[in-house]
Amino acid sequence: MNGVPLVAYLALGLFMFTTGVVGVVIRRNPIVIFMCIELMLNAVNLTFLAFARYQYTKLPVGDLQQQSSMMAGQMMVIFVMAVAAAEVAVGLGIIMAIFRLRQNIDIDEMNLLRG
Amino acid sequence: MNQSLGGVTITPNLLLFGALGGAAAMAAVGVVAFNNAVRSALCLVLNFFLLAIVYFTLNAEMMGITQVVVYTGAIMVLFLFVIMLLNLGAPQLLRDREDPKRWLGLLLGFALFAIVAGQIFPSLLSHTNIGAVDGYGSPQAIGRTLFTQYVLPFEAVSILLLIGIVGSILLAKRRI
Numbered sequence: 001m002n003g004v005p006l007v008a009y010l011a012l013g014l015f016m017f018t019t020g021v022v023g024v025v026i027r028r029n030p031i032v033i034f035m036c037i038e039l040m041l042n043a044v045n046l047t048f049l050a051f052a053r054y055q056y057t058k059l060p061v062g063d064l065q066q067q068s069s070m071m072a073g074q075m076m077v078i079f080v081m082a083v084a085a086a087e088v089a090v091g092l093g094i095i096m097a098i099f100r101l102r103q104n105i106d107i108d109e110m111n112l113l114r115g
Numbered sequence: 116m117n118q119s120l121g122g123v124t125i126t127p128n129l130l131l132f133g134a135l136g137g138a139a140a141m142a143a144v145g146v147v148a149f150n151n152a153v154r155s156a157l158c159l160v161l162n163f164f165l166l167a168i169v170y171f172t173l174n175a176e177m178m179g180i181t182q183v184v185v186y187t188g189a190i191m192v193l194f195l196f197v198i199m200l201l202n203l204g205a206p207q208l209l210r211d212r213e214d215p216k217r218w219l220g221l222l223l224g225f226a227l228f229a230i231v232a233g234q235i236f237p238s239l240l241s242h243t244n245i246g247a248v249d250g251y252g253s254p255q256a257i258g259r260t261l262f263t264q265y266v267l268p269f270e271a272v273s274i275l276l277l278i279g280i281v282g283s284i285l286l287a288k289r290r291i
Contacts, residue, residue, distance in 0.1 A: 003126035005243045007236050009173070012136040014235075016143045016162075018228045023147035025220035031198060035146055035159050038190065042166055045178075053173045055246040070251050071260040075268075077178055078261065081185050082272045086279030088190050092197045093286030099201055100289075 009050035016043035028107050030095050034088065041084050048073040048080075132172065139165040156194050163187045175252035 016039055023036030052073025099105050142165065145158035163186040170179035250256060261269055 002245070003124065003128040003243075004132045004172070005129075005240070007239050007242070008129070008132055008136065009169075010235065010239065011232070012140060012169070014228060014231055015140050018224045019140075019143045019147055021227060022220050022224035025223060026217045027147065029152055031152055031194065031201075032146070032155050035155055035194065038159065038186070039143055039146060039162070042163065042186070045182075046166060046169065049170055049173050049175045049178060052251075053175070053245055053247045054242060068260070068264060070247050071256065071264075074175060074178055074252065074257055075260060075265050077175075078181070078257075079268060079272055081181060082276060085185060085190060086276050088193060089279050089283040090286065092193060093283040096197065096200070097286050105201070 006050060006054040009054075010047060013043045013047040013050065016040070016046070030105055030107050031092075033107065034091055034095075038084060038088070041080055045077045045080055048076050128172075132169075135165055135169055135172070139169065152198050153195070156191060156198060159194070160187050160191045163191065173252070174247070174249070177252055177254045177257050 020036040020038075020040035020043065023039070024033050027033055027036065052070065055069065055073075095105060098110070139162050142158045142162035146155045146162065149155045149158065163182060167179040167182040167187070170176075170182055
């Protein structure tokens with residue numbers, strides 16, 4: 001889509017990331033906190049893709065180095081998605097285990113690791 | 116239609132992006148603002164779907180398809196499934212109490228946005244030229260790069276996913 005500046009995409013990504021940070025700080029439900037972490041990961045993905053498209057390059061077309069720099073952002077997005085999937089599976093498993101143990105998942109009352 | 120606003124030309128594409136991005140931003144706010152976990156999850160589904168369309172506008176078609184399949188398809192179903200299993204649909208179970216942490220968090224968010232935006236945006240404000248060539252987001256290009264230059268990280272990620280599967284089974288099972 002031509003005519004859209006890079007800053008517009010970056011602003012959307014930054015807004016989503018900030019919303020995720022605020023959600024992690026103020027919410028008490030661990031599942032919603034997980035959703036906010038997903039929001040932050042997606043904001044980073046959007047930033048990666050925006051920079052991948054609007055990158056500043058002066059290398060000639062067809063150059064191998066230019067090709068690899070052009071694809072690097074999308075490769076990072078693929079790996080971030082895979083790590084996010086693994087993180088969600090394990091994290092929700094932990095939440096299930098804690099809920100089975102205590103019947104209460106209020107994040108402010110979890111102080112098992114405080115010692 | 117070509118008016119200039121602060122150095123940025125207003126085009127129909129920019130208006131379209133504004134609509135998409137505004138809806139995605141409102142959905143993101145909804146994730147945090149709703150007290151009900153199911154409503155938060157549905158807002159997150161909407162946000163991910165709009166984000167996939169934004170990826171399409173960035174010519175990253177393969178990433179947009181992957182976003183729909185992986186996030187809105189798999190991860191959000193997992194979230195809704197856990198919410199259903201824990202029966203968190205009832206909002207009175209975990210109502211967010213009024214405390215100073217909420218205003219502190221909002222203040223922190225505004226400060227973070229202002230600091231990062233103030234540092235990054237002024238220097239990139241006039242950057243509109245597109246460096247990527249056509250077809251850089253096609254499945255062919257991604258597959259060729261993923262299985263030649265990035266084959267070692269790809270294998271590492273496959274091991275990570277395997278460990279994730281085993282770990283979630285271990286955590287979810289009552290007794291091995």
